[in-house]
Structures are given as structure tokens and as C-alpha cells.
Amino acid sequence: MTTATAHPTAPEPPRVSASHIPLTAEQLQRFGEEMDAIRQRVLAERGQSDVDYIRAVIRAQRGLEAAGRGLLWAGVFPPAWLAGTAALSLSKILDNMEIGHNVMHGQYEWTNDPKLSGKRFEWDTACPADQWRHSHNYVHHTHTNIVGKDRDIGYGILRMSKDQPWSPYYLGNPLWATLLALFFEYGVALHDLEVERLATGEIDRSEQRELREGIRRKVGRQALKDYVFFPALSGPFFVFPLAGNAAANIVRNVWAFTIIFCGHFPEGTHEFSEEETEEETRGEWYYRQLLGSANLSGGPLFHILAGNLGFQIEHHLFPDLPARRYAEISVEVQEACERYGLPYNVGPLHRQFGSVVRKICRLALPETEGRGPLGLGAASRRLGGLAKRAFLR
């Protein structure tokens, strides 16, 4: 923006959108104001129905969990094991996605209900809630898709952007991604430790005693509950609830990984550099959130189980509005995108996830000068160029 004010006679396109979808500074400002207006309207509309909704989801989750634990207690009977594992998986998914994630964003803080307070909520997963609030609410949501700042890009483990320099370690990208999916809760738990920056010596291990202690305590408690206490209640048949609890954790892990990776990594999402997002205006911030996120299409039940992250775009534009409102907001956001000529990235789960898987595999290999891996893209372009020249001659 500084360039535009310094040379009022020759306005340049704003720096932030130079490498993306160009909008003028004025358009960006108007877009930001429109988004602010949506936010303001929904803030004013929040009320009893939002509270009733989240309490109903909490009630369903507690019921599913109690039923799941009960059935798994008798897990020696195969139908009880299957039903129990399914109920517990659903309970953990609801707890993490629609309840935990959204409540911890402060979406229900306006109710002043201590049970819905974002700062006090703790969830049924290995990651301590307070650490997640830092790495997610602040780091990821403020610096969304800024390579070098948003640590959700690859979680410090994967190469999810061309702007992350390649190293032979990334040959394992598909393998690391599979392991991350299976053990996602532990990946998330270790997230705030910034393991990759520890390895490079950027941060010092001794500064992280409190973080490590918090993680150890939470991981320990979760393990004690799922792998010792509830199995022990079944006495000699402990192995059935043990296996059921492990399976439920893994089902939740894979589901959460799938939904979350579809939020920012499908084809068409943009990444940003630290330089182009310096001194960002509110309009530019909205613009980055929009271009950096992708939506999933699906029915109401799908959206509840996805914690409404199928509306990842709306969630990133308005992270602290009650998530059940995203569906109605998405109509307005989509309409605004059409008017401004901005892309609105939405697709069914299989297509978006397929595109994420392709990206994980493609980025396992280094780019040469061209676009494709192993220089194939560059090679084919070069061939094409030669052919063109030959024909023109």
C-alpha cells in the first residue's frame, strides 16, 4: 500500500495480489468492508439457537461416549465391539471437530458460560488445549499460508509447498503423510514444540520444559484412560476395549487429518511470502484467508462431523463466528467472490483429497527449473518450444 500513496499518479497494483489474483487497493478495501459487514451482522444475530445447538452436540457426544465405553466393556462380543468402536469414534470426532475446535476458537465466548469458554475447554485428544490454542488460533489463523510463518504447512514434517526447499528427506513425503494421518493426534500434540526449528538450532530445547511437561501430562492422561483404566474394567477381556479404544483414536486421527489437509492444500490454494504480507490491511488479510483455503461440499451430517471445516474458507474469514453459521454465510461469500473475480475453491471430499494426495506425492520430488517433478514439465515445454519454432519456420 505504501507504494500507492508514495506515487499517487502511477498506482501500482498492490503488492500482495501481484502474484495471485490482481485486485486494486480500492477493490481490496471494499471486499474487506463487505466481509466485515457479514461478520457484524452474524455477531448481532447470535443467540439462543446457537447455544442450544452446541449443547445438543455436546449432549450427543457425551451420550455416544458413554454408549461406546459401555459396549466396549462387553467388547468380547463382536457386535458390541463393532458398535462400541463406532460410537466411540463418532464421540471423539464430534468432541474434537464440532465441539473442541470451535469452542476453543472462542466461538461461544459471548455466552459467558464457563462450560463454553474457549480458554477453559479441554478436549479428548493428545494435544493439550492451551498449546493448540497458540499454534492454531494464533499462529495458523493469523499467518495462514504464509510460508515460513504458518507451521500448519506440512506440520514441520511434510513438504506441502514448492516454496519449502527440497531435501532427500522429503522422498518419504507419502510415507510421512500416512504415518501422520494414523497418529495425527500425536503430530498435533508435538506441533507447538516446533521440532523442525529445534533441529536447525533456531530455538533451544531448554526453553521448552513447560511445553514438554504439558504434553507429557496430557498424553499420559489420555493413555491412562484409553489404554489402562477402561480396558482394566473388563478384567480378563481387557484386550477388546483396548483394541476398540485404539481403533477409535485412529479413526478420529485419519478423519481429522483428511478434513484438515483438505482445508489448505488442494490444487488452487495459494501460498504467500512473508514479504508480500508485511503491513497487510484488513482487506488483504481477508483476501489471503480466502485464497489460502478450500471448501468441501457435502450434506449437513458431513459438515457436523467435519466440525464445519468443510466451510474452511468461511472459517478462515470468520474464525470466531459460531461454525453452524458458515453454511448460510457461504452463499454471500461465494456471491462476493463472483463479483470480484476471485476464485472460490470448493469440491467433494474425494476430489479435494485426491488433489492433496497428488500434491504430497509430487512434492516428494524436487522441482527442476520447470513445473513438473524431475524436470519433466520443463523438458516437455522445451520440446514444445522447439516444435513451435520448427513449425513457424
Add this chain to the structure above:
Amino acid sequence: MALKLALRPRLHALDTFAGPHGIDGYLEQIDPLLVRGECRAEVLDVERPTTESVTLTLRPNGVWQGCRAGQFVRVAVEIDGVRHERCYSPASREGRREIEITVKRHSEGLVSGFLFERARAGMVFGLSQAEGDFLLPRPRPESVLLIGGGSGLTPLVAILRTLLAEGYDGRIALLHYAPDPERAIYREELARLAAERPGFTLLRSYTRVPGAGELDGHFSPAHLPEADPCFAKAETFACGPPSLLDAVRGAWANGLERRLHVESFLPPSFASVGEDGEGAVRFAESGIEVENSGASLLEQAEAAGLRPAYGCRMGICHTCTCRKLSGTHKNLITGEVSSAPGEEIQLCVSTALGDLEVEI
């Protein structure tokens, strides 16, 4: 009750195994009063003794530790999804398990209006432990003088009922100020007690209906000898609107203040709203008070040497959210102004309008 007490330590041990939501997270789905980590109360009975007041009988859950006569409790009610907290002094006598509160409806009062119009038996409210030092001393004083106006009468009724239930043999006098007999709360009970108990003197002044009570007009020092010739020696408790309390303080301002106890609270809609950059900001936990500079509360806390948690500094991440204890704040993004106590506010996008107190 005995069963509950026996179960408590065991339930506590189970909390570790119940997971992140604790046993309470499951118990409250069965019955909201079963929680052990939070004080709550169920409405047992609702009466509307006058055209503008409502009397509620509340049954607290096992967490509540009881209340001494004169103390107050904070009651939290949910209105359109938002929890609002207000202070009420129970009128019930000390030692009684049920809490009786009488709420006067104010024309602009959100909570008092809700309670008057919509409170019904079976509702569950949030409750705090009893607070306040507006207390009857032990051993009991030789004589007690009570001065009350409006709904400020309730802690005085609690003191009166407690003394009478104890078989107190000293003198009790009550000066009661109300606009007219129709709006005087506890009118019949007080009249009955005054007739039955020779040690209890009741003097009423109906400020808008001269001649209807034993006294006339607003409080004046001339009323005191009529209530108790030795009023200066009596332990005196006064509760009511600020104008009444100011008048009472004036009458006692000659070295006798140590026998005077005063209690005042106002509904937040009546609290004065200051301007940007006026008043003082108090950080309760750290005990620091600074002049309100008008900057965001986060910046003011940092300028005062505090290090509150923060993240985005633009109102999206809720890292800096904390509880406002009192005062009026303005949200810099939405422009919303609110005076309700006990609200969760985002420090980075909130400023104080006049005096304000936050938890940090």
C-alpha cells in the same frame, strides 16, 4: 445427603479417568444440579409479592457452602443464550439451606425484567459462594438498628430473621423507606413480626404518601431517636440506594462510624458510563491500577508492566480473552458498548469507558 458425601471422594478419584470433561461433563447431562465443580441452584418457588418485585426460593446444589445473614451471592441467569450475573442479598435467615431472594424490577433492567416476567420453578441458575462483609458480628451486639430502602431491605430481613430465630433478646429497630405501601416488600411479614415481638420496633416512611407510615419523607437524622433513643450505641446496618446511604453516612460522621455498616449495589444499567480515556483501569489479580489512557486494555496492561497472553492483536484468536469484573468496555471492532459484569472480553480490541476492572 450422607450417600452424596460418601461418594464425593470416590467420584473425585474417578475424575482422572473420566477424561478431559471430568465426571461433571457426564453428570450434568443427567441433571445439571449433580455437578461437583460448579455452584448451581434450582428455582423451587416463584412469587410476585408486589406489582414490581419477584421473590424466588432457590435450592443450591451440594457445592454451595451456605451464607451468613447480610452477605450476598451472585446469581447467573441465561437470557437469549447469554449468561448474565447479578448480585443479590438473600433475605433468608442464616443456616437455612434454601436461598430466598427478592428482586425489584427496574424499567431498563434486563435481568430483573427477565426474573419478574419469566422466572419459573424448575429453572437452573448459576450461583456463587456467599461474599461480602456486611455481617452481624459475633457475639451479637446489645442492640441493632436496620435502615433500608427499596430492595436494599433484603439483607436486613435476613439479619432480622436470623436474630429472631436465635431468640435474640436485645433491641431491634428497622427504619424502612418505600415510595408507597403497595411497593413495600416484606410489608406484611414485617408488620406481623412487629406486632408479635416486643423487642422489634418497625418504623415505615412512605415517601410519596405522607401520613401512611409512622414517619414521613426521606431519611433524616431526626428519624433516628424515634427508632432507638440510644441509636448511637446500636450496631447499625444500612442498605439501599446511594442517596439514602449518603444521608446515613452524613448522620454518622462524628466518630461513630465504626458501628455503621453500609451495603450498596446498583444494577449495571445504572452504573455511570465514562468517556474514552477517563477513570481508572484496575488489574485485579496483579493489584495494579492505572489511569485509563484510552488505549486498548492489552496495551494498557503491557504499559503497566504486565505480560498478559496475547496472539493476533486483531481480535480473531481469543488468546487474550479474560473476564471483566466490572465497568463498561467498548469493542473497537464492533463498536459495541457493554456494562455487564462477568463478561469475557478480548483485551486487544477492547477499551475502557471510565472505571473498569479486569481479572488479570
